[in-house]
Amino acid sequence: MRVPLVLAGLAVALVVFVTAFGIDEGEVVNLSTIDASGAQFETQLWIIEQDGQLYLRAGRPAARWLARLRAHPEVEVERAGTTTTYRAVPLDDSATREAVNRAMAEKYGRADRLIGRLFDRSQTVPIRLEPLPSDKRSLSAPTPPEADAR
Secondary structure, eight states: OHHHHHHHHHHHHHHHHIIIIISOOOOOEEEEEEOTTOOEEEEEEOOEEETTEEEEEESSTTOHHHHHHHHSOEEEEEETTEEEEEEEEEOOOHHHHHHHHHHHHHHHHHHHHHHHHHSOGGGOEEEEEEEOOGGGOOOOOOOOHHHHTO
16 A cells, blocks of 8 residues: 555656646646635636636645635635635536636646646536625635624
């Protein structure tokens, strides 16, 4: 059992090394999510624009940042020095998944193909970013239910 785990760890380390030093990974954005306690987390992700909509992609349904996003879909994305608040909408339809995977492969080229060889693209989760009106923009923890009873 140890040998497969060591080999898997080495494969991931190789991908990280090659991506970081050998392949230009292209545009990377910072996604800010929060958990139930209000702690804020930063995650670096690729982003694409398709048909006037922005999309992120989770490589696997169990990603921790995706779980935080599902629980509290109001997120901030810092892109090219500008931070914007969005409602993040995870989508579970194969047509959108395939379109986002194709667009990511087109935009990120060799880096996306390399990672795609190691991970099953049929399990990815596309996330559509819907801009929030300016009066609704503020990333904060959800209000506990007992506080709403006042």
